[in-house]
Amino acid sequence: MKKTAGREPAVSKKISEKKEQIRLHLKQKGFKATRQRDIIAGEFLRSGEHVTAEDLYKNISRKHDDIGFTTVYRTLKLLSRSGLATERVFADQLTRYEPISSESHHDHLICLKCGAITEFENLKMERLQEKIADEFGFHIVTHKMEFYGYCRACR
Amino acid sequence: MKKTAGREPAVSKKISEKKEQIRLHLKQKGFKATRQRDIIAGEFLRSGEHVTAEDLYKNISRKHDDIGFTTVYRTLKLLSRSGLATERVFADQLTRYEPISSESHHDHLICLKCGAITEFENLKMERLQEKIADEFGFHIVTHKMEFYGYCRACR
DNA sequence: CATATTATTGAAATTGAATTTCATTTTCTT
DNA sequence: AAGAAAATGAAATTCAATTTCAATAATATG
Structure with a gap:
């Protein structure tokens, strides 16, 4: 390691x-x-x-x-x-x-087996989130998105 | 209420x-x-x-x-x-x-002022999530997505 | 540069939600 | 109706997070 x-x-x-x-x-x-x-x-x-x-x-x-x-x-x-x-x-x-890094907000992939936490960011996702929130008249300040599952090595 | x-x-x-x-x-x-x-x-x-x-x-x-x-x-x-x-x-x-309802997984909008929790689901979002996970060779078992901000009434 | 002021430190205590323990009670089986 | 097994509820325990407080260290000031 x-x-x-x-x-x-x-x-x-x-x-x-x-x-x-x-x-x-x-x-x-x-x-x-x-x-x-x-x-x-x-x-x-x-x-x-x-x-x-x-x-x-x-x-x-x-x-x-x-x-x-x-x-x-x-x-x-x-x-x-x-x-x-x-x-x-x-x-x-x-x-x-x-x-904190200068990079923008990122989300996480968390492996249920080995516990590895991988970060990612995706512009499309951000846009889609805004769009969804708009539909509800909701103003997003921050968000949390985590995927739990199995990473390449563990599945 | x-x-x-x-x-x-x-x-x-x-x-x-x-x-x-x-x-x-x-x-x-x-x-x-x-x-x-x-x-x-x-x-x-x-x-x-x-x-x-x-x-x-x-x-x-x-x-x-x-x-x-x-x-x-x-x-x-x-x-x-x-x-x-x-x-x-x-x-x-x-x-x-x-x-548990028969409905599929849903996500949440949480108002930072009044604490209201609104549910939503979005097919496009689900698809995009799968796509992103695939790019990392990650197999999603479950996910968590929450937006924190201000609801229509509170903003 | 000595000292007063104020913040920081670290051990121990406290908090609070989550969970477990255990003696008693209730449900289900026969 | 009696026994076996599970459920109940009060109290105790756990454990991470947070606070307290007396001692110590850092900065400001004379």
């Missing part, structure tokens, strides 16, 4: 850039820059997407046993409230977090 | 029919027919859709203070497991139940 431990300049650069971005964003909003938030933000960006607070806490506490669950949890909440992360809840009822 | 208290022969008939249907279904599956299950099933069918176990319990306990929350909860679970009801979880994280 994990890549080899060699250098990954492009990826690392991206992460440190994003990390800096987060730091600035938070600063700007009047929050304090702390060692913990730095580590948590970094690890969050590095982690696969769709991590739970618990997941992230476990990852982090391996290297940093002085960072508590509460702080990880609160930092994820903080990032979410600040518009830098998104909370999502799938069928297992756990709250998962995902860094 | 509530209709006048007059006779509603058509609706009542439907409910007692469905109630009988449920009773038979359960019987057939080897469950026992009890006074409580009768009352709960009847009230469940009568209740607006998308009730929580708590909602239903409150309704029922007004008239039947000997029926406990646990039994309401277990009956809803039982109906769900038996394919006579569906569980759904929306953004508020509460589990809601809905009687």
